[in-house]
Amino acid sequence: MNQFQMASPTEARDLYSPVMAVISKVEKMTELENLYTVVLPDGAELGHKPGQFIELSIFGVGEAPFSISSSPTHRGEFELGIRRVGMLTEVLNRMEVGQKVGIRGPFGNGIDIEQFKGRDVLIVAGGIGLVPMRSIINYVIDNPDDFGKLHIVYGSRTDEDLLFTEELARWEADPKIDYHVTVDRGSLDWKGKTGVITTLIPGLELDLEKTVCCVCGPPIMYRFALLALKSKGLPERNIFMSLERRMKCGVGKCGHCQINSTYVCQDGPVYHYPDIKSLQEAL
Amino acid sequence: MVQFFLESERVTELVTHLKGQKPVFAPHRKGRKSFAFERVEDAADVVLDYPRVMHSIRKFFLPPRETLMTFDLAENDFSTADVQPSDAIFFGVHSYDLGAVHRLDYNLGKGHPEKNYITRRQGAVFVGVSFEPDAYHFCGSVGIDPMDTSGFDIFLTKLLDGYIVEALTEVGEQLLNGLDLPAHEAGKPARGNFQQHIYLPQAKLNEVMAKSYDNPVWAETAEKCVGCGTCNLVCPTCYCFNVEDTVNIQATGGTRDRHWDGCMLREFTGVAGGEVFREHLADRQRHRVFRKFKYISDETGQPWCVGCGRCTAYCTAGISIVNIVNRLVGDYEKVAVTPI
Ligand SMILES: Cc1cc2nc3c(=O)[nH]c(=O)nc-3n(C[C@H](O)[C@H](O)[C@H](O)COP(=O)(O)OP(=O)(O)OC[C@H]3O[C@@H](n4cnc5c(N)ncnc54)[C@H](O)[C@@H]3O)c2cc1C
Ligand code: SF4
Ligand code: SF4
Numbered sequence: 102m103n104q105f106q107m108a109s110p111t112e113a114r115d116l117y118s119p120v121m122a123v124i125s126k127v128e129k130m131t132e133l134e135n136l137y138t139v140v141l142p143d144g145a146e147l148g149h150k151p152g153q154f155i156e157l158s159i160f161g162v163g164e165a166p167f168s169i170s171s172s173p174t175h176r177g178e179f180e181l182g183i184r185r186v187g188m189l190t191e192v193l194n195r196m197e198v199g200q201k202v203g204i205r206g207p208f209g210n211g212i213d214i215e216q217f218k219g220r221d222v223l224i225v226a227g228g229i230g231l232v233p234m235r236s237i238i239n240y241v242i243d244n245p246d247d248f249g250k251l252h253i254v255y256g257s258r259t260d261e262d263l264l265f266t267e268e269l270a271r272w273e274a275d276p277k278i279d280y281h282v283t284v285d286r287g288s289l290d291w292k293g294k295t296g297v298i299t300t301l302i303p304g305l306e307l308d309l310e311k312t313v314c315c316v317c318g319p320p321i322m323y324r325f326a327l328l329a330l331k332s333k334g335l336p337e338r339n340i341f342m343s344l345e346r347r348m349k350c351g352v353g354k355c356g357h358c359q360i361n362s363t364y365v366c367q368d369g370p371v372y373h374y375p376d377i378k379s380l381q382e383a384l
Numbered sequence: 385m386v387q388f389f390l391e392s393e394r395v396t397e398l399v400t401h402l403k404g405q406k407p408v409f410a411p412h413r414k415g416r417k418s419f420a421f422e423r424v425e426d427a428a429d430v431v432l433d434y435p436r437v438m439h440s441i442r443k444f445f446l447p448p449r450e451t452l453m454t455f456d457l458a459e460n461d462f463s464t465a466d467v468q469p470s471d472a473i474f475f476g477v478h479s480y481d482l483g484a485v486h487r488l489d490y491n492l493g494k495g496h497p498e499k500n501y502i503t504r505r506q507g508a509v510f511v512g513v514s515f516e517p518d519a520y521h522f523c524g525s526v527g528i529d530p531m532d533t534s535g536f537d538i539f540l541t542k543l544l545d546g547y548i549v550e551a552l553t554e555v556g557e558q559l560l561n562g563l564d565l566p567a568h569e570a571g572k573p574a575r576g577n578f579q580q581h582i583y584l585p586q587a588k589l590n591e592v593m594a595k596s597y598d599n600p601v602w603a604e605t606a607e608k609c610v611g612c613g614t615c616n617l618v619c620p621t622c623y624c625f626n627v628e629d630t631v632n633i634q635a636t637g638g639t640r641d642r643h644w645d646g647c648m649l650r651e652f653t654g655v656a657g658g659e660v661f662r663e664h665l666a667d668r669q670r671h672r673v674f675r676k677f678k679y680i681s682d683e684t685g686q687p688w689c690v691g692c693g694r695c696t697a698y699c700t701a702g703i704s705i706v707n708i709v710n711r712l713v714g715d716y717e718k719v720a721v722t723p724i
């Protein structure tokens with residue numbers, strides 16, 4: 102007898118074959134980052150939740166995970182904000198509108214909207230961390246009745262690295278959004294704040310009990326953001342974090358994304374802070 | 385269950401009998417001390433008395449390298465590789481290696497059941513053989529006896545001059561049909577003694593591991609370890625993999641392949657931008673050992689190490705997983721019995 106039951110062949114799935122989707126638009130955001138709009142065959146919906154990711158592949162080059170940057174309320178297509186850092190992202194940068202890429206997913210848990218409903222939402226995004234957070238931001242903006250206040254705190258290395266600048270201007274102008282931005286080093290034209298992202302947190306006007314916060318940024322940012330949020334008095338149970346690890350399969354098999362006992366591609370990338378605070382490898 | 389007796393000289397006859405019904409894979413001698421599971425061409429080449437094969441039968445269900453799909457660059461299209469059931473007899477398998485397959489069944493079947501693995505597992509028939517523990521085996525400490533027949537279709541228990549043959553499933557019985565074997569009347573022999581032991585059972589190890597994150601043994605082991613990943617490569621319960629595209633020489637197409645990967649390798653947790661999440665070998669040692677005795681064990685209650693001794697026998701640096709675990713046990717008990 103096998104003491105561990107094996108799934109039956111009828112339950113087994115082909116987990117690794119992508120569907121071929123068309124790049125319908127490419128928008129240059131910065132020197133390194135593009136926004137790609139992708140359309141699935143027959144305009145099918147991706148059916149994702151804010152905070153989820155896909156695996157994108159180009160034959161002959163490989164496959165990598167990318168966050169879905171558009172909100173599910175944006176229908177008929179989805180958007181990926183991608184930084185050029187290596188082989189796959191370079192080749193993608195050279196592709197043209199109309200060409201096809203492989204897509205698998207959506208993967209990961211995404212945010213639990215039910216836990217966010219009726220609450221004020223605070224987004225803390227560092228650098229490219231704004232890409233996944235944008236799916237939540239736009240979901241909140243598109244469903245104003247379901248949420249309270251929206252606070253956005255965004256930090257970038259320089260003003261030239263700011264992503265989604267048109268949208269940033271809209272968020273800034275929107276009286277319903279409490280928007281703050283800072284850059285580590287500003288150019289001569291930069292009129293906004295300079296300093297690391299955590300300097301923005303003490304000045305926020307938050308309803309501490311009512312606010313749920315989601316943090317996403319480079320690995321180094323989490324610990325500092327957490328300290329700032331805690332000294333602000335935000336209860337730990339109101340904090341969520343979207344984590345990044347190396348990922349290969351997206352389906353809990355390849356082992357690359359593991360943090361202690363948890364698989365980021367399955368139980369994450371969005372974690373409730375109390376669930377991971379005791380995991381030594383998480384932050 | 386009826387038991388038969390098979391004289392040592394008749395093993396070839398048994399293999400030939402089985403081979404007439406399904407392909408048979410069995411241990412073959414590859415060097416003075418090395419053995420490997422291969423498809424049987426000549427029944428006389430099969431070796432039943434062997435300490436361990438370097439790669440367990442895992443390699444038939446989760447191959448070291450497998451093509452997931454073939455792509456055409458001009459068409460920008462692909463076809464998924466056709467995976468076939470193994471539909472074969474795995475002959476002369478040790479109990480710990482079947483225990484490892486059962487663990488992989490859990491890992492690859494859980495959550496998103498994986499077609500490639502589960503398809504290959506179909507039609508697999510297991511014929512086990514008992515073994516004498518050598519200087520590395522410690523499966524007795526993880527609840528797997530050398531004469532443990534669970535999960536096997538047929539089991540051969542070694543006697544001085546032959547084997548006790550037991551058919552344990554209907555499939556096993558049918559495969560033996562037509563072979564004229566005398567009944568075995570006497571009981572089973574006593575099993576050989578283990579030279580290696582882990583001092584506590586898994587139920588206790590759970591407590592030990594929970595207190596071992598900061599144990600100095602990780603850093604001390606890391607000083608000897610070279611991070612070669614051999615221990616992952618030979619472990620029958622390791623299943624982590626990487627996926628890579630290879631383009632053919634005409635640059636018209638290629639294959640997307642997956643191959644075994646190992647958590648002891650530095651790049652395993654490396655991401656774009658240069659961050660490596662388990663940078664230190666101490667972190668990787670802890671992860672490897674926790675994968676075998678903590679993370680999946682907390683979920684299933686079972687050790688995920690089957691005590692085959694391979695990682696120790698083949699380690700480039702002479703690192704012993706038994707010594708690591710016993711050190712954790714010793715340090716835990718020291719603290720546990722220290723009066724307050
Ligand atoms: C959940 C998740 C969401 C992400 N979202 C975004 C996003 O929205 N925008 C964005 O620009 N980047 C995102 N990334 C990072 C992105 O996956 C890497 O930038 C990408 O893998 C780099 O591939 P490359 O071949 O261009 O780079 P290379 O450095 O050439 O990559 C070499 C190899 O490393 C692997 N690799 C490197 N970094 C990662 C990584 N983080 N995860 C998995 N494999 C990696 C690649 O698969 C490749 O095989 C995300 C990563 C994760 C895990
Ligand atoms: S085989 Fe030995 S030296 Fe190599 S990674 Fe494993 S423990 Fe380290
Ligand atoms: S951890 Fe070592 S002894 Fe345990 S199953 Fe793996 S290779 Fe065998």
Ligand code: FES
Binds near residue numbers: 349353354355358359
């Ligand atoms: S990405 Fe493969 S296990 Fe999570």
